[in-house]
Every structure is written in structure tokens, then in C-alpha cells.
Amino acid sequence: MTTHIENLASTLKKLPYNRYCVITDKNVYKHYGKFLHKFDLIIKEPGEKLKTLANIEKTAKKLIKLGLDRGSCLIAVGGGVIGDFTGFLASIYMRGIPYIQVPTTLLAMVDSSVGGKTGVNLSLGKNLLGTFYQPVLTLSYPETLQTLSLKELKNGIAESIKHACIGDKSLFGFLEKNHEKILAKDPATLNKLITQSSAIKLKITGKDEHEKGVRMFLNYGHTIGHAIEQASNYELSHGEAISIGIHQVNLFSKSPETKRIENLLKLYDLPTKIPSNLKKQEIAKIIKTDKKKFKGKLRFVTVRKIGSATII
Ligand SMILES: NC(=O)c1ccc[n+]([C@@H]2O[C@H](COP(=O)([O-])OP(=O)(O)OC[C@H]3O[C@@H](n4cnc5c(N)ncnc54)[C@H](O)[C@@H]3O)[C@@H](O)[C@H]2O)c1
Ligand SMILES: [Zn+2]
Known part of the structure; x- marks a missing residue:
């Protein structure tokens, strides 16, 4: 399998889905957006605040408008926030559609993109709503870590x-x-x-x-x-x-x-x-x-x- 994010679109050609929608955040888009234009694209503000039910509903409506159906597939391109959010949405959109994880932080590569836990937060605590829902594929492109801060x-x-x-x-x-x-x-x-x-x-x-x-x-x-x-x-x-x-x-x-x-x-x-x-x-x-x-x-x-x- 190829190891560069620029080849993402060609790698996915072999998969059977009628349509793909990438969900990413602004930071990731700034560095890697140029490789994502072959897909429908939803770009979110970075950060943990994304993980709410209100944002899930808003994004689900966007998917409906874009025409994604049960033959379509979501792609999470980002850190654990984007992964948890996209996975949760995929698990409930039209009673569940496939999704792919493309983790771009080290934490997401070694941890959050593996194991199928998805979720959003409540004001009462983190990850209180969620599902176990496995991605059909996880593609880590380690070269994307070159733009990640030392803190992350x-x-x-x-x-x-x-x-x-x-x-x-x-x-x-x-x-x-x-x-x-x-x-x-x-x-x-x-x-x-x-x-x-x-x-x-x-x-x-x-x-x-x-x-x-x-x-x-x-x-x-x-x-x-x-x-x-x-x-x-x-x-x-x-x-x-x-x-x-x-x-x-x-x-x-x-x-x-x-x-x-x-x-x-x-x-x-x-x-x-x-x-x-x-x-x-x-x-x-x-x-x-x-x-x-x-x-x-x-x-x-x-x-x-x-x-x-x-x-x-
Ligand atoms: N599902 C699980 O099993 C599981 C496990 C651990 C953590 N999590 C969840 O993961 C989340 C934390 O994930 P995280 O640490 O990846 O944080 P994150 O998704 O917020 O990403 C950290 C920051 O790095 C930026 N970024 C991402 N990739 C980049 C890149 N390649 N270059 C430059 N900037 C980049 C993001 O925009 C963000 O500002 C939490 O919500 C946590 O609950 C889930
Ligand atoms: Zn942890």
C-alpha cells in the first residue's frame, strides 16, 4: 500500500462505494486540503468543541443535501476529534454507513483510529454518547506528522x-x-x-x-x-x-x-x-x-x- 496522502484518492478507487465525503478540520485542510478535492469535503473548526450532538445533526443535514446514501462512505482526515466525530456520525447516519480513518496525529495513528470507539461529549463529561463502530479501513500516512506540533x-x-x-x-x-x-x-x-x-x-x-x-x-x-x-x-x-x-x-x-x-x-x-x-x-x-x-x-x-x- 502507498504511503503518501497525495495518493489517497487513487488508493480508494478499488473500494465499492458510490460517493465519498471527507470530514476534516481547518488545520489539517491547510496542509493537506490539496489532496482532498476529489471528494465531497466538509471542513470543521479544530478542537474538542466539535464533538457535540448539535454538530452531528448539523453535519448529517449537510450529508443529506450532498446526496450521501447508504452506498456512500465517510472519510475522517484528522486527529482523534475528527475521527471520533466522523465515526459516530457514520454509525448513525441512515442507520450506519461505512467510514475510513485517515489519522493525522500520532495519538490518532497509535490510539484513537484503532478499536472502533466513536463518540461525542455532553456538558456533563467527555465521550458520554458513543458507539462501537469499526472503520472499514484505517490509512496512516506518517509523513503528515512532520507538520504536527511537538506538544501534539x-x-x-x-x-x-x-x-x-x-x-x-x-x-x-x-x-x-x-x-x-x-x-x-x-x-x-x-x-x-x-x-x-x-x-x-x-x-x-x-x-x-x-x-x-x-x-x-x-x-x-x-x-x-x-x-x-x-x-x-x-x-x-x-x-x-x-x-x-x-x-x-x-x-x-x-x-x-x-x-x-x-x-x-x-x-x-x-x-x-x-x-x-x-x-x-x-x-x-x-x-x-x-x-x-x-x-x-x-x-x-x-x-x-x-x-x-x-x-x-
Ligand atoms: N476513539 C478512541 O478510542 C479514542 C482514544 C483516544 C482519544 N480519543 C479522542 O481523541 C481526541 C484527541 O485527539 P488528538 O489528540 O488527535 O487531537 P485533535 O484531533 O484535536 O488534533 C490535535 C490538533 O492537531 C491538529 N492537527 C491534526 N493533524 C495535524 C497535522 N498532521 N499537522 C498539523 N496539525 C494537525 C488539529 O487540527 C488539532 O488542532 C479526543 O477527543 C479524545 O476523546 C479517542
Ligand atoms: Zn488517552
Whole structure:
């Protein structure tokens, strides 16, 4: 398969759909819009605010006007926001039409475009409405990461570190050895990182699509991390928050790997301490409302040995 986004249209020629509509955001359009003009095109404002039911309804009406029917296909070209939004819309438009993921952030390539979770937010919390709906195809074009900011790159690195901790000791070693090349966006090193890291997510979600068992492992660092992210009023990025979440859960579960994992997070200049301006009581309060509680009990994922996870 080709590896350049300029070949997207020719790659899709082999697929059987009567019509394609790309959903993307303005930032992505600025860099890659020139490769998308063969498709119907809907361009959104960037950012998490897109993920609302009101925007889903507005966009669905646009699809009707464009004439998309059950033989048509949506294409999400962008980060996790565009992917979650487009996937959710595809899952309910005319009771479900196919969609393709073309992730353009590292986080989307290694994480959000794999596993079929889609969704939008409510004012009461993130991703509270959604579906499990698999894309027919995911096409990652790693060269698009060259235009991504370091801050966004690090969000994806944090998820890759999570994947390595819970599922792949050799990826952990690769991340330790290649931090300079990864931060410098060396193409070959990024390709390897994306392949290995997305494979772990694919393996776990393949075993447990609907999050009844092992998919829970993907929440490593996230129960505490989400609470920290929320308590900081989203001033901390998702990657920074889960990096702190990973270290804090390791500390509190007395993981023997705490130091090695902390060192790896630090190689990528990711934080590990709870910022002093955040109140621990506030964080604890948010943790108690975690939507992934089971029979009323909180569950945390920890790593006792690099490459495998445990629920406590
Ligand atoms: N479905 C899942 O399993 C899953 C998993 C993790 C996260 N998510 C969701 O993913 C979302 C976060 O995704 P994200 O981190 O990719 O953020 P994002 O989609 O907001 O993208 C980050 C920023 O980078 C810009 N951008 C994207 N690609 C670019 C490129 N190649 N060059 C330059 N700029 C580019 C975007 O316009 C945006 O401003 C959240 O809504 C989260 O809930 C979903
Ligand atoms: Zn995450």
C-alpha cells in the first residue's frame, strides 16, 4: 500500500462505494486540503468543541443535501476529534454507513483510529454518547506528522508509552533507545513506533471489542490522568495528564517498575508529579465519579512487570 496522502484518492478507487465525503478540520485542510478535492469535503473548526450532538445533526443535514446514501462512505482526515466525530456520525447516519480513518496525529495513528470507539461529549463529561463502530479501513500516512506540533506529538508518545508498559516490552526498549530520533520526528523511527504501538491496541481491542475485560488495560494511567486533566481545567494536555496518571498509579500500587517507567516518561519531558496548584481532594472527588466503575467499585490498572498489566 502507498504511503503518501497525495495518493489517497487513487488508493480508494478499488473500494465499492458510490460517493465519498471527507470530514476534516481547518488545520489539517491547510496542509493537506490539496489532496482532498476529489471528494465531497466538509471542513470543521479544530478542537474538542466539535464533538457535540448539535454538530452531528448539523453535519448529517449537510450529508443529506450532498446526496450521501447508504452506498456512500465517510472519510475522517484528522486527529482523534475528527475521527471520533466522523465515526459516530457514520454509525448513525441512515442507520450506519461505512467510514475510513485517515489519522493525522500520532495519538490518532497509535490510539484513537484503532478499536472502533466513536463518540461525542455532553456538558456533563467527555465521550458520554458513543458507539462501537469499526472503520472499514484505517490509512496512516506518517509523513503528515512532520507538520504536527511537538506538544501534539507528545500526546501520542504518552499513549505509546502506555501501550509499551501494558503490552510490549520490546517497544518499551525501543522508546528508551530512540527518544532523540522520535522527538526529532525521524521518519523511519516514527513508522516503527506507529506500527508497533497501534498493533498493541489492535491486539487488545481485537480480543475485547466491547470493553468487558482486557480492553480495560488501555485505561492504565487514565483513571487518575483524566481526573488531573479535568481538575487542571484542561490546561494540562491529555498526554501530560496521563503521564502523571501512570506515575501516580505506579506509586500507589507500589509497582517494582515505577522508576524505570518514570525515567522513560522523563526522557520525553513528560511530567510525573501532580502540579502543586491542583487540590488532591478535588482530584479524588473526580476519580470517584469515574464512568468505568464496576459494581460500584473503582478499578485501577497497574503494571508490575513491563509488558503486562493487572487490575486492582
Ligand atoms: N476513539 C478512541 O478510542 C479514542 C482514544 C483516544 C482519544 N480519543 C479522542 O481523541 C481526541 C484527541 O485527539 P488528538 O489528540 O488527535 O487531537 P485533535 O484531533 O484535536 O488534533 C490535535 C490538533 O492537531 C491538529 N492537527 C491534526 N493533524 C495535524 C497535522 N498532521 N499537522 C498539523 N496539525 C494537525 C488539529 O487540527 C488539532 O488542532 C479526543 O477527543 C479524545 O476523546 C479517542
Ligand atoms: Zn488517552
